[in-house]
Amino acid sequence: MRTVRTLLALLLSLPLFPSSDARAGDVAVAVEDAIRLAVENNLDLQVQTFSPAITEAGIRGARGIYDTRLTALLDHRENDAQVAPGSATADRQRFFDFDAGVQRLVPTGGTASVSVNNAWFADSQGTSFSRYANPQLSFSFTQPVLQGWGREVTERGITLAQDSADVSLADWRQKAESTASAASSRFYDLYKARENLETRRASLAVARRIHQENEARVKAGVLASFQLLDSELGVLSRETDLLASERARREAADGLGVFLQRKEPGEIVPVVGPVAERIDTTEEAAIAVALRKRPELVRARIGVHSGEFSEKVSRNLALPSLSLAGTVGVTGLGKSYGEGFEDMASGKYPNWSVALNFSFPMGNSSALAELDANRLKAGQARVALRSVEESVALEVRTALRALETRYRQIEVARKGVAVAGVRFESYEKRQKLGLATTKDLLDAESQLVAAKEGLVGALADYQVAVTEFYRSTGELLDRHNMGVDGKSIASKARKGTR
Structure with a gap:
């Protein structure tokens, strides 16, 4: 029996687990650094980063409606034909035509164009008209006066592309805020895991000391x-708990490292400052900020704008088509x-024309159906906006309640640690006097460990609640000085493809 006890004492005195203190190569990281690294490196967010760049390309493409169009035609023809039936004489005709022009859309929906027609004709008849050049310069303008009139209708593709870009930026910001919030949660999970590991190490040391004292008293x-x-x-039991705590620390460290896409060797060591002060705000003020800044609401408002804009455009496109066309030129x-160009430059032979073109499909079913659909979509977007506003307000109220509860839990947890510490000391004295059993003492020590872990959890949970509150108001990135715009995000996406 004595030999078994001696071996057990030797085993208990050996260090079974490496220390979790910062080792050479480990990297101290504050929560601000973790959030910054997550926003910069997280792969899911990098996927979202491409969307603003794609929509920016869509805007450039939509603006292509104002690109000047150059046209050119080169035409050469020859024709051999009898002068009269049964005649052996043939008339050989040659035509050469080179036309060039430029055309451009104007914001009112009209089209302006300039063209030069350069025709040349020759035949084998030998008359004064057998060979001549016939150049012509003309200016044309066509303007719709009902359907298609106005800048809004003309630039509808640009407007919707810009809305799409704004939506993609709001989606990116929403994803970035969620990523930042997740980074904060993972950071404090690692903080809790490391602190709990130290608590479990201390608990094991206490249990070993109690066991050694018991051995001496039994002897x-x-x-x-x-x-x-x-x-x-x-x-x-405490060795088992320590194994579980060590595993939890490694898993938390690994999870945070992968989330931050950190490739350097060494483990992340969270650096946690003092507890943040209680946030001084009111429910009304917090909700007002959230209604102004939350990306989901930005997206919903863009949806309302797009729906109402499309309804307005559809109302115009349901009108009859009536356009005014005018041409003026010189031949x-x-x-x-x-000689031909000299004659044209003299301006002796001007020409002009004015025309009205009208068309209207009987029933106009397609345009009216499109108008009705866009009207319904606009109404749907307005209802969706109200729904998102209510959801955001609920999230803010929930975050405020969690913030207040977590803050109060810190003080409760601190008192719990103090009471559990006094209780453990009391049982330790009573056990030495024979007034309490070893089991009573170990139970008291377990309650002290639980109280310490509760305090660590309360401190971390309050910091997470602060992060969640600022996410609920849409201020999380701004609080960490990470304001971004669409151009910088699009530029980052392009760099990733080069």
Whole structure:
């Protein structure tokens, strides 16, 4: 029996687990650094980063409606034909035509164009008209006056592309705030895991000390030997708890490292400052900030704008098509190109035309159906906006309640640690006097461990509640000085593809 006890004492004195103190190569990281690294490196957020760049390209494409269009035509034809039926004489005709022009859309929906037609003709008849050049310069403008009139209708593709870009930026910001919140939660999970590991190490040391004291008292004959089994079980139980705590620390560290996409060797060591002060705000003020800044509401308002804009455009497109077209030009004629252009430049032979073009599909079913659909979509977007506003207000109220509860829990947890510490000391004295058993003492020590872990959890949970509150109001990125705009996000996405 004595040999078994000696071996057990030697085993209990050996260090079974490495220290969790910061080792060489470990990196001290504050929560602000963790959030910054998450927003910069997290792969899920990087996927979202491409959307603003894609929609920005869509805006440039939509603005292409104002690109000037250059047209050109080169046409050469030859034709051999009899002068008269049965005649052996053939008339050989040659045509050469080179036309060029530019055309551009204007914001009112009209189209302006300038064209130069350069025609040349020759035949084999040998008359004064057998060879001539016929250049022509013309200016044209076509303007819709009902359907298609106005800048809003003309630039509807640009407007909707800009709305799409704003939505993608709001989606990115929402994802970034969620990523920052998750980074904070993972950071404090690691903080709790490391602190709890230290608490469990200290608990194991206390259990070993109690067991060694029991051995000495049993040898001295002042303690019943069965209590030695209680202390031995206490050591084994705490070794099991320590193994679980070590695993929890490693998993938390690994999870945070992967989330931050940290490739450097060494483990992250959370650096936690003093407890943040209680946030001084009111429910009304917090909700007002959230209604102004939350990305979900930004997206919903853009949806209302897009829906109402599309309804307005559809109302115009349901009108009859009526357009005014006008052309003014000048023509020249000469035996050569030079004479023809000189004649055209003199302006002796102007020409012009004015026309009205009208069309309207009987029933107009397609346009009216589109108008009705867009009207319904606009109404749907307005209802969705009200729903998101209520959800955001509820989130803010929930976050405020959690903030207040977590703050109060810190003081309760501190008192719990103090009471549990006094209780453990009392049981330790009573156990030495024989007024309490080893099991009573170990139970008191377990309650002290639970109280310490509760305090660590309360401190971490309050910090997480602060982060969640600022996420609920849409201020989380701003609080960490991480304001972004669409251009910088799009630029980051393009760099990733080069």
